[in-house]
Amino acid sequence: MSERKHPAGSRNASPRILGAARAVAGREGVGKITIEAVAKEAGLSKGGVLYNYPTKKALLSGLLDQMLAKHRELLGKVPERHPSRTLHGHLETILHSEDLDDDLSTAILAVAASDPRLLDPLRTELTGDLERILSGTQDAPGAMVAVLAIQGLRFQKLLNLPDGGADLREPIIERLRTMIDGLD
Amino acid sequence: MSERKHPAGSRNASPRILGAARAVAGREGVGKITIEAVAKEAGLSKGGVLYNYPTKKALLSGLLDQMLAKHRELLGKVPERHPSRTLHGHLETILHSEDLDDDLSTAILAVAASDPRLLDPLRTELTGDLERILSGTQDAPGAMVAVLAIQGLRFQKLLNLPDGGADLREPIIERLRTMIDGLD
DNA sequence: AAGACTGTACCGTCCGGTCGGTTTAGGTTT
DNA sequence: AAACCTAAACCGACCGGACGGTACAGTCTT
Numbered sequence: 001m002s003e004r005k006h007p008a009g010s011r012n013a014s015p016r017i018l019g020a021a022r023a024v025a026g027r028e029g030v031g032k033i034t035i036e037a038v039a040k041e042a043g044l045s046k047g048g049v050l051y052n053y054p055t056k057k058a059l060l061s062g063l064l065d066q067m068l069a070k071h072r073e074l075l076g077k078v079p080e081r082h083p084s085r086t087l088h089g090h091l092e093t094i095l096h097s098e099d100l101d102d103d104l105s106t107a108i109l110a111v112a113a114s115d116p117r118l119l120d121p122l123r124t125e126l127t128g129d130l131e132r133i134l135s136g137t138q139d140a141p142g143a144m145v146a147v148l149a150i151q152g153l154r155f156q157k158l159l160n161l162p163d164g165g166a167d168l169r170e171p172i173i174e175r176l177r178t179m180i181d182g183l184d
Numbered sequence: 185m186s187e188r189k190h191p192a193g194s195r196n197a198s199p200r201i202l203g204a205a206r207a208v209a210g211r212e213g214v215g216k217i218t219i220e221a222v223a224k225e226a227g228l229s230k231g232g233v234l235y236n237y238p239t240k241k242a243l244l245s246g247l248l249d250q251m252l253a254k255h256r257e258l259l260g261k262v263p264e265r266h267p268s269r270t271l272h273g274h275l276e277t278i279l280h281s282e283d284l285d286d287d288l289s290t291a292i293l294a295v296a297a298s299d300p301r302l303l304d305p306l307r308t309e310l311t312g313d314l315e316r317i318l319s320g321t322q323d324a325p326g327a328m329v330a331v332l333a334i335q336g337l338r339f340q341k342l343l344n345l346p347d348g349g350a351d352l353r354e355p356i357i358e359r360l361r362t363m364i365d366g367l368d
Numbered sequence: 369a370a371g372a373c374t375g376t377a378c379c380g381t382c383c384g385g386t387c388g389g390t391t392t393a394g395g396t397t398t
Numbered sequence: 399a400a401a402c403c404t405a406a407a408c409c410g411a412c413c414g415g416a417c418g419g420t421a422c423a424g425t426c427t428t
Contacts, residue, residue, distance in 0.1 A: 012407095013407085013408090029296075029297070029298070029299060029300045030296070030297050031297045031298045031299065034382085034383065034384090035383075035384065035385085036382090036383075036384095044408075044409090045408065045409045045410060046384090046385090046409085046410070047386095047387090047407095047408060047409050047410065048407075048408045048409070049408095050384085050385070050386090050408095051406090051407065051408060051409095052407090052408095054385090055384080055385080056383090056384065056385090108343070109293070109296060109297060110297075112213070112214065112293060112343055113213065113214050113215045113293065113294075113297035114213070114215045115213055115215070116213045116343075116344070119343060119344070122345070123344070123345060123346060126345055126346050127346040130346055130348050134348055134352075140348070140352055140355065141352065141355040141356050141358070141359040142359065144347075144348050144352060144356045144359075145333050145356060145359055145360060145363070147336070147348075148332070148333040148334075148336030148337050148340065148356070149329050149332040149333040149336055150332075150336065151335075151336035151339060151340060151345075152331070152332030152333055152334065152335030152336035152337075152338075152339070153332050153336075155335060155336070155339045156332065156335060159292070159296055159300075159303060160300070160303070160307070161306070161307060161310055161335075162307060162310050162311040162314055163328075164314050164318060164324070164328050164331075168318075168324055168325065168328055171324065171325040172325050172328045172329060172332070174325070175325040175326060175328075175329055176329060179329070196372085197372085197373080218416085218417065218418090219417075219418065219419085220416090220417075220418095228373085228374085229373080229374050229375060229376090230374095230375090230376095230418095230419095231373075231374065231375070231376090231421095232372085232373055232374065234418090234419075234420090235372070235373060235374095236372095236373095238419090239418080239419080240417095240418065240419090
């Protein structure tokens with residue numbers, strides 16, 4: 001019901017639209033994600049955006065979907081037999097998005113602000129990840145602390161909260177890595 | 185520019201207004217924080233709300249202020265000479281709000297969604313806390329990981345993200361406590 | 369009387385969503 | 399290959415409702 005072929009005049013603007021939404025959110029805040037603003041940013045008309053995403057909620061869900069897809073993609077890149085593979089993936093997801101300025105976590109805020117229910121896909125995804133993480137370790141609390149720290153890292157970045165200085169960034173990540181490695 | 189005296193005919197509805205705002209946010213999502221909705225929830229008229237908070241931004245800032253005040257109050261309760269006192273305070277702040285269902289951190293989301301700049305007070309507060317925390321420990325990365333985990337805990341609760349099951353809650357907190365105690 | 373509201377009416381703006389077009393690109397017919 | 403058809407993709411004017419804020423006359427409390 002989604003994968004749509006585009007046999008005729010088609011440039012499939014969806015990705016451009018999502019990118020535009022992220023750009024707007026990053027520049028002016030999540031509250032400024034407006035269909036018109038997104039349209040303008042994407043070089044489209046309002047109708048064009050609404051054609052791809054019939055409602056604003058659909059647009060926001062699309063944003064979240066994109067984020068989750070990216071998340072899964074990065075998870076897939078973690079070496080197969082790595083112990084606590086999922087945990088490592090979570091960490092790398094954030095580090096990776098540190099280089100690119102595509103703040104995908106923006107979607108979380110945007111979605112949560114409009115309708116908390118839209119976060120359900122994120123919740124189920126996370127639930128699955130947690131199960132995988134916890135079933136792969138003896139030290140459940142330790143794993144959870146790592147998960148929480150990673151989550152904290154994400155929101156710290158998202159809200160531009162202080163991070164203790166640039167010279168601490170690397171040591172923190174290094175510490176997290178060793179914490180995770182020491183889990184098994 | 186805020187602290188207002190109420191020397192005469194005064195019931196000072198401000199706290200009730202803030203509580204109402206949190207209630208609305210908790211029930212319907214941060215996006216539904218409307219002056220009218222808050223007024224209705226507080227058993228006030230729209231004019232009454234605007235009398236206490238002349239603009240919506242003022243209302244949101246008030247929410248954040250309340251949160252920070254509560255935060256400071258709880259920090260003050262931590263035993264004086266406790267090593268890594270601030271860190272413990274942060275943790276207790278969350279645990280304490282676990283009993284009460286007044287999700288003060290809602291303010292963060294609400295504020296962030298409307299105008300990221302309004303988060304500045306939170307940022308400066310956190311910066312101060314971080315300085316205190318880091319200056320009181322030899323193991324800066326370890327302390328930061330603890331801070332991050334606490335932050336993660338806050339957002340997990342705030343967004344109703346999965347937590348690995350109820351039987352893990354206590355062990356996680358216990359682990360965090362020992363982590364913090366083992367720092368200095 | 370003055371402060372702390374209530375209640376209602378109202379304004380202007382913003383924004384989500386609708387809707388009737390218009391353009392673009394491929395296929396079909398002749 | 400020119401003419402024609404079809405449908406996807408998109409445009410943009412418009413509507414209606416929500417919402418922030420104003421104004422202001424009245425009410426209750428201290």
